[in-house]
Amino acid sequence: MAKIKMTTPLVEMDGDEMTRVLWKMIKEILLEPYIELNTEYYDLGLPYRDETGDQVTVDAANATKKYGVAVKCATITPNAARVEEYKLKEMWKSPNGTIRAILDGTVFRAPILVKGIQPYIPTWTKPITIARHAYGDIYKNVEMQVPAGAKCEIVCTDANGNETRKVIHQFGESGGIIQGVHNVDASITSFARCCFTYALDKKQDLWFAAKDTISKTYDHRFKDIFQEVYDTEFKTKFEEAGIEYFYTLIDDAVARVVRSDGGYIWACKNYDGDVMSDMLATAYGSLAMMTSVLVSPDGVYEYEAAHGTVQRHYYKYLKGETTSTNSVATIFAWTGALRKRGEMDGNEELMTFADKLEEATIRTIEEGVMTGDLAAMSTLDNVQKVDSETFLREIAARL
Numbered sequence: 001m002a003k004i005k006m007t008t009p010l011v012e013m014d015g016d017e018m019t020r021v022l023w024k025m026i027k028e029i030l031l032e033p034y035i036e037l038n039t040e041y042y043d044l045g046l047p048y049r050d051e052t053g054d055q056v057t058v059d060a061a062n063a064t065k066k067y068g069v070a071v072k073c074a075t076i077t078p079n080a081a082r083v084e085e086y087k088l089k090e091m092w093k094s095p096n097g098t099i100r101a102i103l104d105g106t107v108f109r110a111p112i113l114v115k116g117i118q119p120y121i122p123t124w125t126k127p128i129t130i131a132r133h134a135y136g137d138i139y140k141n142v143e144m145q146v147p148a149g150a151k152c153e154i155v156c157t158d159a160n161g162n163e164t165r166k167v168i169h170q171f172g173e174s175g176g177i178i179q180g181v182h183n184v185d186a187s188i189t190s191f192a193r194c195c196f197t198y199a200l201d202k203k204q205d206l207w208f209a210a211k212d213t214i215s216k217t218y219d220h221r222f223k224d225i226f227q228e229v230y231d232t233e234f235k236t237k238f239e240e241a242g243i244e245y246f247y248t249l250i251d252d253a254v255a256r257v258v259r260s261d262g263g264y265i266w267a268c269k270n271y272d273g274d275v276m277s278d279m280l281a282t283a284y285g286s287l288a289m290m291t292s293v294l295v296s297p298d299g300v301y302e303y304e305a306a307h308g309t310v311q312r313h314y315y316k317y318l319k320g321e322t323t324s325t326n327s328v329a330t331i332f333a334w335t336g337a338l339r340k341r342g343e344m345d346g347n348e349e350l351m352t353f354a355d356k357l358e359e360a361t362i363r364t365i366e367e368g369v370m371t372g373d374l375a376a377m378s379t380l381d382n383v384q385k386v387d388s389e390t391f392l393r394e395i396a397a398r399l
């Protein structure tokens, strides 16, 4: 076949360890034989981040703003052990954090469903995509342990120096604990916009939940901002797309999620998203089958796998042992980005290719050929565990 052409580049961010190894193999085996890949390459592998003083991460984020679509490999977030291992000049910040701050985006996580890997909740036949607000609340809290008899107040001093006070609690014979939390209208608004934008993109309903009956000012503000953004910017577009925005109380949402068959986007406040995203990832079966996309409020998309660099497998690989590392989420990061590039450029061939590569990947697993992590969970009776490279070649054969 003639290779598929790409008119506009895609931002490609390479990464670390086992996922860097898979990255190269995916390109060689599944992409380059079919597409004249047009990418602007940024090496976010830790050695080059260190060499450039992390400038490469900033450059990659700015390029994403410029071109609108990026695909990213998993990267190491350095800790003390990594500073030693890589002889780093500094303990560089999380690349994902840096990119998210520049794009002002929200992360959406969605599972990839295949026959043979059963969700713990059998009614979940469609993916539930979860979005977590990534600013404020208890993650930026101020707290204190206070003695018996303490009178605790919140005090707001406005820009003119006027004070407003409210008593939190007059402690009696027992001391206790207090906490101050905040959020910012601009951040909540931006989060709401990202969620509505992504729901429209996926043509799926958007759910949002908080505890506004108890938290009549704080959580209620979230509810009001979502409603306002919806009414002024998205209502008509949602009606045209035949999708709904649905607000409910968080406990009601949890009950409905468990009873549902999936197929919607669930926007969560920071803490709810922290807890519920781990619950969903586990319930769907495997972190290696979870995709992640960062969406900015103005519609810039960055795709990646939700898992990390799979360090333990990489050390085996370095010793020359064969590995059986699951590349599905990384393949889907590529197909997500290629499809979005195709959609933005009106490139039908590229979009079709993305669909076919996803179908071939799923069919490979459903025909029993899979990596060790899935083989250990699969309910199929003809399971054949293969190594990292064989898995990709089996997909290519079907593609």
Ligand code: NAP
Pocket (backbone or CB within 6 Å): 073, 074, 075, 076, 077, 078, 096, 287, 288, 304, 305, 306, 307, 308, 309, 310, 311, 312, 313, 324, 325, 326, 327, 373
């Ligand atoms: P991890 O790389 O996600 O791996 C944790 C374990 O999960 C693995 O040891 C493996 O289990 C299993 N696993 C994850 N992905 C798999 C795959 N594709 N195929 C097969 N098994 C898979 O998390 P981590 O070990 O905590 O973190 C390693 C590095 O990744 C850290 O330096 C961290 O900073 C980075 N990280 C990056 C991102 C990102 O860039 N988005 C996200 C998270 C972590 P077994 O060992 O039992 O086989």
Ligand code: MG
Pocket (backbone or CB within 6 Å): 274, 275, 278
């Ligand atoms: Mg968590």
